Amino acid sequence: MEKQLSRRSFLKSGLAAACAVSASSLPRPAAARNETSQLATLIDIRKCIGCEACVEACRESNYDKFPKPEKPFPKMYPDRVPVMDWSDKQDVRDRLTPYNWLYIQYAEAEHKGETFYLTIPRRCMHCVNPPCVKLCPWGAARRLENGISRIDSDLCLGGSKCKTVCPWKIPERQTGVGLYLDILPAFAGNGVMYKCDRCYNLVAKGELPACIEACPEDVQKIGPRDEIIREAKKIAQEIDGYIYGETENGGTNTIYISPVPFEKLNQSIEKGPGKPHLAPAEDSMEDGNNLAAAMLIAPVAGIAAAAGKFYKMTQSENQKGGDRE
Amino acid sequence: MNNAGNEAKKRSAGRYLYLLVVFFLTLTGFAQMPIFKRYYIADIPGLGWLAQFYVTHYMHYLFAIVLLAIAGYWIADYWLTKNRRGRLTVSGYVRASIVFAIIVTGALLVIRNLPDVVLSPNLIIFLDVAHLGLAVTLLAAGAICLILKKPWVL
Ligand code: HEM
Ligand code: SF4
Ligand code: SF4
Numbered sequence A: 001m002e003k004q005l006s007r008r009s010f011l012k013s014g015l016a017a018a019c020a021v022s023a024s025s026l027p028r029p030a031a032a033r034n035e036t037s038q039l040a041t042l043i044d045i046r047k048c049i050g051c052e053a054c055v056e057a058c059r060e061s062n063y064d065k066f067p068k069p070e071k072p073f074p075k076m077y078p079d080r081v082p083v084m085d086w087s088d089k090q091d092v093r094d095r096l097t098p099y100n101w102l103y104i105q106y107a108e109a110e111h112k113g114e115t116f117y118l119t120i121p122r123r124c125m126h127c128v129n130p131p132c133v134k135l136c137p138w139g140a141a142r143r144l145e146n147g148i149s150r151i152d153s154d155l156c157l158g159g160s161k162c163k164t165v166c167p168w169k170i171p172e173r174q175t176g177v178g179l180y181l182d183i184l185p186a187f188a189g190n191g192v193m194y195k196c197d198r199c200y201n202l203v204a205k206g207e208l209p210a211c212i213e214a215c216p217e218d219v220q221k222i223g224p225r226d227e228i229i230r231e232a233k234k235i236a237q238e239i240d241g242y243i244y245g246e247t248e249n250g251g252t253n254t255i256y257i258s259p260v261p262f263e264k265l266n267q268s269i270e271k272g273p274g275k276p277h278l279a280p281a282e283d284s285m286e287d288g289n290n291l292a293a294a295m296l297i298a299p300v301a302g303i304a305a306a307a308g309k310f311y312k313m314t315q316s317e318n319q320k321g322g323d324r325e
Numbered sequence B: 001m002n003n004a005g006n007e008a009k010k011r012s013a014g015r016y017l018y019l020l021v022v023f024f025l026t027l028t029g030f031a032q033m034p035i036f037k038r039y040y041i042a043d044i045p046g047l048g049w050l051a052q053f054y055v056t057h058y059m060h061y062l063f064a065i066v067l068l069a070i071a072g073y074w075i076a077d078y079w080l081t082k083n084r085r086g087r088l089t090v091s092g093y094v095r096a097s098i099v100f101a102i103i104v105t106g107a108l109l110v111i112r113n114l115p116d117v118v119l120s121p122n123l124i125i126f127l128d129v130a131h132l133g134l135a136v137t138l139l140a141a142g143a144i145c146l147i148l149k150k151p152w153v154l
């Protein structure tokens, strides 16, 4: 049961599901309810030894997707527009960059009289309703039916809105690549945003994401979201542990399990640019979505007002004899 | 007579409300693209909110609700009082059709934003580009009609 969703067995059971999912994610105009087709990952941070095998695997496996900027960069106006160039710092491994989509965070925390030293693999959470995707003004970011969110580097203009609206500020910008170079490089756009795409190309083939495959400790699993959550809860109960990612930002497809409360981990980890927090995150899209119902009612209210006015008008005309023609 | 005067006043109040709503929809709509910060507009005191995407997203929704109410009112009123007042002009029809198409694309984008809704990426790109293109077309049509003094109804 424990091993049910790990590595090889994913290839057997998950493969069929994943293939079915990716086959049906071809352009399809209709909305699809897809709680069951979403794949989520389970990250049991107790098991992680911080060896960075996953980090290396990610870099190697996704190397072809990394930016190859043209230099010198076109001048951008106004001057305040920041040039984000990571191409000379491709070796950086201690934060997220356009060339490093996964890194290891370190945490030290006291809990129940015990001191824990934990290492935590961090990357995009692959939110269930990802604001980076939904609020992208061009549709350059996309959410796949199997729960992956990814940014199309052929379409992204690098405006960084996805990063601004992401509760964890995950996407990272590289200047000097992408579509904006062909439009108005001086006045609009600023490169391309990069982040973990959960190895969508491998998953589409029924293979495991590189970081999961490479981990010597089987820290991560991938499977249907409901099963992953069930399993996470079971483990959390067994070890009296804590879960992160089930409800954060309205729910994500990355579920962390920790023996220590996440508030304590969040206090301990280094946070800042490229170094995401582990704090509570409210559902970013919720406020707007709550207005959607009012949008249905609004035209009806308008029609009712017009009907009311018409009724009053005919009433008063009838009283006056009704010859207004 | 008094009655007719009131009607005209109400109608022009309705027009100003419509123009105000379209103005704010355009402003908050364009704020969906990351341009107001780059071009210092959000630095103008009092306009900082234009760079806050969740604020402008929410406001776009609020003004869309008002626009939908106005549209419902006008369509019903036009239909109910068909025999009593002027008919839509050609330019009126053109503008009404543009607004209608904006509402349809906008409504589909609202549906896209709901949890558990996954529209095909190509449809989303189409909706985004169409919604933006229609918004620009409406502004252009409005400007042309203003210059040529083309009324909505005659
Ligand atoms: C005159 C009316 C309107 C104008 C001028 C306008 C303008 C814009 C512009 C320029 C954008 C940004 C470009 C894009 O994402 O395509 C936008 C986005 C959007 N508009 Fe509109 N719009 C109008 C009405 C509406 C209405 C009636 C609705 C809803 C029923 C709506 C819903 C949206 C949505 C959902 C977005 C995407 C951004 C977001 O999710 O907040 N719009 N609008
Ligand atoms: S490969 Fe596994 S054990 Fe090593 S750092 Fe990554 S998640 Fe942790
Ligand atoms: S964590 Fe951020 S970048 Fe990843 S899917 Fe969620 S909103 Fe998008």
Ligand code: SF4
Pocket: A057, A058, A059, A061, A062, A101, A102, A123, A195, A196, A197, A198, A199, A209, A210, A211, A212
């Ligand atoms: S899922 Fe793929 S892209 Fe994402 S961190 Fe793992 S290896 Fe990198």
